[in-house]
Amino acid sequence: MIGFLKFVKKETLHILRDSRTMLIALLMPVVQILLFGFAISTEVNNVNVAVVVPKWDEQIRQSINKLSSNPYITYKGAIAEHEIDRNLRSGRVDAIVVFAHDFDRLMTQWKQNGNGNAAMQFIMDASNTNTAQAGAGYLNNILAGELMQSNSLVETHMLFNPQMKSAFNFVPGIMGMIFILICAMLTSVAIVREKETGTMDVLLVSPVRPLTIILAKMTPYFILSCINLTTILLLARFVLGIPMSGNLSSIIVVSLVYLLLSLSLGLLISTIAKQQIVALLISAAVMIMPIVMLSGMMFPVENMPAVLKPVSAIVPARWYIDAMRKLLIQGASFGLILKDFLILVGMTLALLAIALKNFKDKLE
Amino acid sequence: MSNTHFIIQVKNLTKQFGTFTAVDHITFEVERGEIFGFLGANGAGKTTAMRMLCGLSYPTSGSGTVAGFDVVKEGEKIKRHIGYMSQRFSLYDDLTVMENMELFGGIYGVKSRKLKERATALLQKLDFFEERDTMVSALPLGWKQKLAFAVATLHRPEIVFLDEPTGGVDPITRRQFWEMIYQAANEGTTIFVTTHYMDEAEYCNRISMMVDGKIKALDTPTNLKKSFNAASMDEVFRILARDAQRGD
Structure with a gap:
């Protein structure tokens, strides 16, 4: 050398x-x-969500609290039913949660029987499929998570990277x-x-x-x-x-x-x-x-x-x-x-x- | 074994690239301590021949020794005993004068203290000691060439190969450069130099003229001029190169 x-x-x-x-x-x-x-980043953050509430009650208030405190969701407030289309088109929100007018009753029924009629509706802006899918997933987990988990067929654990x-x-x-x-x-x-x-x-x-x-x-x-x-x-x-x-x-x-x-x-x-x-x-x-x-x-x-x-x-x-x-x-x-x-x-x-x-x- | 009188002995040395014969059966000797001019037009095969002598390229056929070592089998040993300076400027621009000298001295295995002494002595002789920490890129071309020669002889090689060392240098610097060559020759180093400046050919002890891969003439400048009945080396060269097939 x-x-x-x-x-x-x-x-x-x-x-x-x-x-x-x-x-x-x-x-x-x-x-x-x-x-x-x-x-x-491929993960979906800051999903803008508005709600449509025909009749306010304690159950709905609780649900909205869960929404607005979630870090992945930006809560954009309540809107009237006729404003749904305009809000989605203008891009102000990515998703709208429409609560049923008898939400309180339907939820109680679900909790007791484990089945029943739909208590809410998610309207997603699917022009970006990635955001729409992930957003729907988040909303499902936040608003219906407790009901699903109690008697779910499949239990999923995200190991190593639970927050994806x-x-x-x-x-x-x-x-x-x-x-x-x-x-x-x-x-x-x-x-x-x-x-x-x-x-x-x-x-x-x-x-x-x-x-x-x-x-x-x-x-x-x-x-x-x-x-x-x-x-x-x-x-x-x-x-x-x-x-x-x-x-x-x-x-x-x-x-x-x-x-x-x-x-x-x-x-x-x-x-x-x-x-x-x-x-x-x-x-x-x-x-x-x-x-x-x-x-x-x-x-x-x-x-x-x-x-x-x-x-x-x-x-x-x-x-x-x-x-x-x-x-x-x-x-x-x-x-x-x-x-x-x-x-x-x-x-x-x-x-x-x-x-x-x-x-x-x-x-x- | 090699004759100690001759530092280079070459017999029928040939280099072929495919069907093209770059160097065609050349045979010659170089004596120890002489300044040997290796002349020829561009494309005549000078550089290829020189690369074989330096161990950079293997001959297709033929044999020879440089500094007592076989050009075919002992290329690595030859490399230790020769110095080389190419036509393209060959020091590192982004190193200082001293750093270049330390690097090349180190590559040739000159010990640190000896290296410092020699480098200092060389630079002082060139009146260049003040510039030892100057970046080489900041030097004028003539100085770079002189420095490159000094670096090529730093490890005291038995023979130095100079490939068109004075290309693009002004006449005064060329003159000074040749003084350095003479000095090295006086100290016993053999000089093997290619050039296409015909006035420089006159400075050599002996000259070989290469045309189309062959050595067409080999003698002292005086004898060559006499035998070709020419007034200058330029004329000798023109007579010889008249029938050249290649080059420009």
Whole structure:
């Protein structure tokens, strides 16, 4: 390992002196995780609900109290029957609850017999099917929950994510995407840049071994990525409230392997591409589609057509995301993610080997 | 084993890319301590030949030794004993003068303390010590080239390969550059230099002229001018290159 440390120092200086790239590398993950954690959310919040009350009584007052105190519902007050259409069309409300004129009597009947006539009606704005379905679900739970549960055929428990928070689902996915994109982009230019400036020739005629060059190039980026890993885990835990129920050291070990894998992938791209811009395009634009579509980040792998399943198996993010879901959300033990882990290790070694071989082949 | 008198000995060295023969059975020797000019038009095969000598490219056929090591089998060993400076500027722009010197010295295994001494001495000789913490990108091209040469000889190689080292540099700096080359040669380093400035060819001890992958002439500048009955090296070159098939 002639001059390995000198080489690491050189690569570190390159990074430190390119403050713009470093800023992007450190800020992009934070912005992305916050964006996906907060802004992009599939759960339905703030359903605007108005009520139509033909005759006020104690039962209705209680029901409305339950509605207005629920965090997912924004209570918009009582309206007259002829205002229903206008309220829904104008978008002022997403749902209207119409109470029966003998609500009190009907409810008592239900409580005693466990059946009876409809006591209320939900009118939903279904132009957004997602909101309408979720909203109807909420209203059902809030207003008729006690009756349903007392003699229900099925009892459902939402384990691991009882509130169905979409951040729980997104964070492992977004971690899988951010790490591979950022690491690959950073390292993909590392070797190409030297080809472009001509310094590569000087390195090739020097006695430095290709393995030394590759490892030395990876080292500072690896440290940078570890900083990113720390920020993301902290944000996930304390800002997004991800449970992190699994063993922290398992989470870190799997993530470190994934970082190495992503860096190796970038280096491989770097040995293939002839210009920096090509390297960046491959590592960002070309890779983002399979990662988002096939990794299970957005769409479950189980739902994919048979032809796409094997394709998704070669997307490294798929295995990492799977492992992170199990570790972060379900609190699985290391044994349960061993398969994911071994696949990631195998992929890392393969990518490094191919990158190294490619690099050596440049010598003709 | 290699003859200690010759630092480069090459026999029938050939490089083919598919059906194209870039270097076609070249045979020559370079003596220790001489300044050897390796001339030829663009596309004549100079760079390819030089890459084989530096261990950057494997010959298709033929044999040879550089600094006593086989060009086919011992490329890695050759790399330790040579210095190289390419036509493209080859230091790191975003490192300082001293950082570049430390990096390349370190790559060649020069020990830290020795490296500091040598780098300081070199910079003082170049009257450049004040600029040791200047970023290389801030230097004028002529200075960068001189610095690149200094870096290429920092580990005291037996032979330095210079690939068109003075391209795009003004005449005064070129003159100074050649003074550095002479100085290194006086200290016993062999210089192997490609150039297409014919006036520079006159500075060399011996010259080889490559046309279409073959060495068409090899002698001292004086002898070459005499045998081709030419007034200048430029004329010798034009006579030789008249029947060239490739290049421009």
